[in-house]
Amino acid sequence: DIVMTQSPDSLAVSLGEGATINCKSSQNILYTSNNMNYLAWYQQKPGQPPKLLIYWASTRESGVPDRFSGSGSGTDFTLTISSLQAEDVAVYYCQQYYITPLTFGGGTKVEIK
Amino acid sequence: QVQLPQWGAGLLRPSETLALTCAVYGGSFSGYYWTWIRQPPGKGLEWIGESIDHGGSTTYNPSLKGRVTISLDTSKNQFSLILSSVTAADTAVYYCARGRPLGGAAALHYWGQGTLVTISS
Numbered sequence: 001d002i003v004m005t006q007s008p009d010s011l012a013v014s015l016g017e018g019a020t021i022n023c024k025s026s027q028n029i030l031y032t033s034n035n036m037n038y039l040a041w042y043q044q045k046p047g048q049p050p051k052l053l054i055y056w057a058s059t060r061e062s063g064v065p066d067r068f069s070g071s072g073s074g075t076d077f078t079l080t081i082s083s084l085q086a087e088d089v090a091v092y093y094c095q096q097y098y099i100t101p102l103t104f105g106g107g108t109k110v111e112i113k
Numbered sequence: 114q115v116q117l118p119q120w121g122a123g124l125l126r127p128s129e130t131l132a133l134t135c136a137v138y139g140g141s142f143s144g145y146y147w148t149w150i151r152q153p154p155g156k157g158l159e160w161i162g163e164s165i166d167h168g169g170s171t172t173y174n175p176s177l178k179g180r181v182t183i184s185l186d187t188s189k190n191q192f193s194l195i196l197s198s199v200t201a202a203d204t205a206v207y208y209c210a211r212g213r214p215l216g217g218a219a220a221l222h223y224w225g226q227g228t229l230v231t232i233s234s
Contacts, residue, residue: 040220
C-alpha cells in the first residue's frame with residue numbers, strides 16, 4: 001500500500017495569515033504517461049463528509065475559493081491556505097488515487113490562533 | 114449535481130452483519146466505480162473498496178480480510194456494502210462516494226452524508 005504521511009498533525013494560525021500543510025507519499029504518484037500527480041486534498045468539518053478541494057495535485061474543485069492552492073510532484077505535496085478565514089477551521093486530508101487501495105494521510109487539524 | 118443519500122442500520126451486536134445502501138441521483142450510474150470509505154470516531158479515513166457494473170469488476174481493501182462485499186443494483190441506481198462478522202473495531206462512520214470512471218482515475222468528487230454504525234453488545 002502507498003502510505004501517505006501528513007505534517008504537521010495540527011496548526012494554529014491567526015486570521016488572515018497563511019497556512020501550509022505537507023503530504024508525502026511512500027511511492028511516486030506521478031503517472032509519467034500523462035504527467036499527472038494522482039493526489040487530492042479534502043476538507044472535513046465536524047459531522048460532515050470530506051469535501052474535495054484540490055485534485056491532480058493542483059486543480060481546484062469548482063466553487064473552492066482561490067485562497068486554497070495545491071502544489072508538488074512525485075512524492076512531496078503541499079496544500080496552502082493563503083489567508084485563513086474562520087470558515088477554514090477543519091481537518092484536511094491528502095489522498096492518493098494512483099493505485100488501489102486508495103489511501104489517505106492522517107489528517108491535519110487547522111485552528112485559529 | 115450528483116447526490117448520494119445513504120441508509121442502513123446504525124447499531125449492531127458483535128458477529129452480526131453490517132448492511133448499508135447508497136442511491137445515486139443526478140448523474141450516470143453506469144461507467145463509474147462506486148466506493149465505500151469508513152472513518153472510526155475521531156480517526157482518519159479508510160478506503161473499503163469499489164465496484165463497477167462493467168464486467169462486475171470489484172476491488173476490496175485487503176485489510177478487511179474477505180469480510181466485505183460491494184454489490185450494485187443497476188435497475189435502482191443503488192449500491193450496497195455488506196460487512197460480515199463485525200467487531201467493535203468496525204465502529205465507524207461509513208461513507209459512500211463516486212469513484213473513478215471506467216478506464217480512468219479520479220478523486221472522490223461526490224460523497225454521501227455518512228452513516229454512523231456502532232458495534233456494541
